[in-house]
Amino acid sequence: MPILKSYLRPRDLCLPLVLALLATAGCSRGTGDSKAAAPAAAPQVKDVGVVTLKTERMPVTTELAGRTVAPVIAQIRPQVGGIVQQRLFTEGSQVKAGQVLYQLDPASFEATAASARANVRRAETTLATARSVAKRNAELVKIDAISQQVNEQTQAAADQAEADVAVARAAEQTARINLARTRIVAPISGWIELSSVTAGALVTADQATPLTTVQQLDPINVHVTQSSAELLRLKRELASGRLSRGRADEAPIRVLLEDGSVYPHAGKLTFAGVTVDAGTGSVTLRAVVPNPDRMLMPGMYVRAVLEEGVAEDALLVPQQAVTRAPDGSASSLVVGPDDKLVRRAVTVGRAVANRWQVLEGLQAGDRVLVEGSQRARAGDQVRASEVVPKPGPGAPAPVNGKGGPGPGSVASAGPLANAKIVR
Known part of the structure; x- marks a missing residue:
């Protein structure tokens, strides 16, 4: 230790400390100079996805329960x-008009018919005798062989005999009709229900309980109701020109079954009520739908998608491009000509599949932001690339490889078909 102390003098200990301070000061000056000399950073360009709006023909549909x-x-x-003797049909089968369904015991009716025929023959014989006497007396009265009174009486007897024949023939016809009615026939062609009676049952004329029911099932009717408020809105849009009436053959009605599946055959609207139900405030509509496979049965609950009109120059924007403020106002980000984002207030109407119909705020040719809204804000410089939106559920199916609805197809409005339109 004494030897080390001899070598470490105070000036030797201070020299490293001085060198370290000089090095630190030099570095700090060099850093400051580099910062001052560095150029300002350029604004960052953000990549976003856009959809260029264009007008298209949009069938305006509504979904109604029925x-x-x-x-x-x-x-x-x-x-x-x-008494029912026989049931001559298979329950649940198809029957033809005029086909015999039940046979009642005809014995008493056959006897009545035979008695009526005998009464007709007796009346006809009496009429022949009365006519012969009347003809002979008409000649005798001319030579004063009989009195005028006797002649008139014989003429009246002949007329009465003729009336008796008419009565007897009517009774015979009634007996024949009643006899024929012991064979109960189907008045229409259709599908027959279960029978409420069996052989041996006693039935009465015009009883309250039907023996069975025959129904026509192809085509079948679908009755739906629409509120009077919706009808008024539709009339206003048609009057303003926002909607136009499509051709009847281009406006089929699609039926959605209880399990949510789409019925394969389209129907047509054939009747619209002229009176509003005071209790429900709705109007009844009737559609006729083909039913060749009897998939639709009377009494089923269905939903009918019907076309109310056509918006010829509609603008449809993806729903993710529209945002809502706390006050409910809607807006969209649009890429301007200088590739900067601009926020525009928009007014939307119907929901068509996964898109909104734009009523105000946007126009054809606008590039609306659909991807990148989380990293881009209004005023940002962006690099826009076109995005092909995916069709959502209920979008119009392509026809022959071409987009858009064609004959026999209806653009479904989806679950938001009855969304309130902001005016």
């Missing part, structure tokens, strides 16, 4: 009383 109803229903009731 029930299926058989267009023709025949309740089979006996017109004469008797």
Whole structure:
């Protein structure tokens, strides 16, 4: 230790400390100079995805709840009383008009018919005798062989005999009709329901309970209701020119079944009510739908998608391009000519699949931001690339490889079909 102390003098200890301070001062001056000499950073260009708006033909549809109803229903009731001898049809099968369904015991009706025929023959014989006497007396009165009174009486007897024949023939016809009614026939062609009676049952004329029911199922009717407020809105849009009436053959009605599947056959609207129901404030509409496979049965709950009109120059924007403020106002980010984002207030109407119909605020040719809204804000410089939006559920299916709805297809409005339109 004494040897080390001899070598470490105070000036030797201070020299390293001085060198370190000089090095630190030099570095700090060099850093400051580099910062001053560095150029200002250029604004960052952000990549975003846009959709260029263009006008298109948009069928305006609405989805309404309804029930299926058989267009023709025949309740089979006996017109004469008797005992059922036979049931001559298979329950649940198709029957033809005039086909015999039930056979009642005809014995008493056959006897009545035979008695009526005998009464006709007796009346006809009496008429022949009365006419012969009347003709002979008409000649005798001319030579004063009989009195005028006797002649008039014989003429009246002949007339009465003729009337008796008419009455007897009417009774015979009634007996024949009642006899024929022991064979209960189908008044229409259609599908027959279960039978409420079996052989041996006693039935009465015009009883309250039908024996069975025959219904026509192809085509079948669909009755739906629409509120009067919706009808008024539709009339205003048609009057303003925002909507136009499409051709009847281009406006089929699609039916959605209870399980959510789409019925394969399109129908047509055939009737619109002229009176508003005071209790529900709605109007009844009727559509006729083909039913060759009997998939639709009377009484089923369905939803009908029907076309109200056509917006010829509609603007549709993806729903992700529209944002809502806390006060409910809608806006979209649009890429301007200088590639800067601009926020525009918009007014939207109907929801069509996964897009909104734009009523105000945007126009054809605008590039609307659909991707990158989380990293870009209004006023930012962006690099826009076109995005092909994916069609959502309920979008119009392509026809022959071409986009858009074609004959026999309806653009569904989806679950937001009845969304309130902001005016």
